[in-house]
Amino acid sequence: MKPPEERDFVRALTRGLDVILAFSHLRPSMTLSEVAEVVGLSRPTARRLLLTLEDAGFVKTDARRFSLTPRVLALGYAYLSSLDLAQVAQPHMDALVKLTGEGCAMAVLDDCDVVYVNRVPTHRITSLPLTTGTRLPAHATSMGQVLLADLTPDQLESYLTRADLPRLTARTLHSPHEIRSRMEQVRQHGWALVDQELEEGLRSISAPVMGAEGRTVAAVGMSTTVSSTTLERLRSEHVPHLVAAAAAISKDLGGRVAAERES
Incomplete structure (x- = not known):
């Protein structure tokens, strides 16, 4: 059984946010392998996260490389x-x-x-x-x-x-x-x-x-x-x-x- 402090912890969400934060002006687009390496994930996990983010409109792909979409700005705007x-x-x-x-x-x-x-x-x-x-x-x-x-x-x-x-x-x-x-x-x-x-x-x-x-x-x-x-x-x-x-x-x-x- 998970410790009490981890029962409400959704690790997939934090990993998805880590994927978003991995992109920067130095890495505006990345391959699946590059995302997995930067975030420290297995390729299958990185692929599932990227496809989920793509479905939600936060990531786009040309079938080889992934990059963020302008929708990511909504996350920062909510904070500001x-x-x-x-x-x-x-x-x-x-x-x-x-x-x-x-x-x-x-x-x-x-x-x-x-x-x-x-x-x-x-x-x-x-x-x-x-x-x-x-x-x-x-x-x-x-x-x-x-x-x-x-x-x-x-x-x-x-x-x-x-x-x-x-x-x-x-x-x-x-x-x-x-x-x-x-x-x-x-x-x-x-x-x-x-x-x-x-x-x-x-x-x-x-x-x-x-x-x-x-x-x-x-x-x-x-x-x-x-x-x-x-x-x-x-x-x-x-x-x-x-x-x-x-x-x-x-x-x-x-x-x-x-x-x-x-x-």
Whole structure:
């Protein structure tokens, strides 16, 4: 007999969701064998899941390769519409972009990644395709570091146990010790700065958006390039505007905004 906590657990559903999440901009289409390998399933199981997803309208195939359909967007839209985060944040993000001339994004934490829930771009400054729904490793992004900094000690240790912590550039934090130290710094400052840890030549800053319970529910961030903005300008000019925008969004969400901290 299954343990009580597993009696209501539908493993096929989680495997189906794993199949959907296996597709990305790096893997927009895959063969049956590739899906099975990426998700860690047998070919027969992967085939049944793909055919089920195809029947439900989430996957399409040309008889050899499988890819997602636009219907998958409905899953993300259901989440976004329930949060109202994007709607509340939009005017503040628009104002921030107009004030600074830099692009702005909002993200939430999903396991070991940050997921973009809103974005106001200006011009493309990175090779990464950053759109709503984009997933990036939390440890290498300023928004991720803001979100990780709000985890409880036990939650942070659980994250450090699960996360792969890939070293994306020579500056990427890649050890639990480095990440714990950075998280303490982010808590003290009230914002995060990442200098070429996600991609060479790319800098970003982020601040927390607080919910009604006084915990971080999202992060708002701005990105720029090494050639266009110095670290000194980021800290002295952009950080105050970003922190103010995050505080305004928090206020609109009913969050308790902490007193402004000195950098």
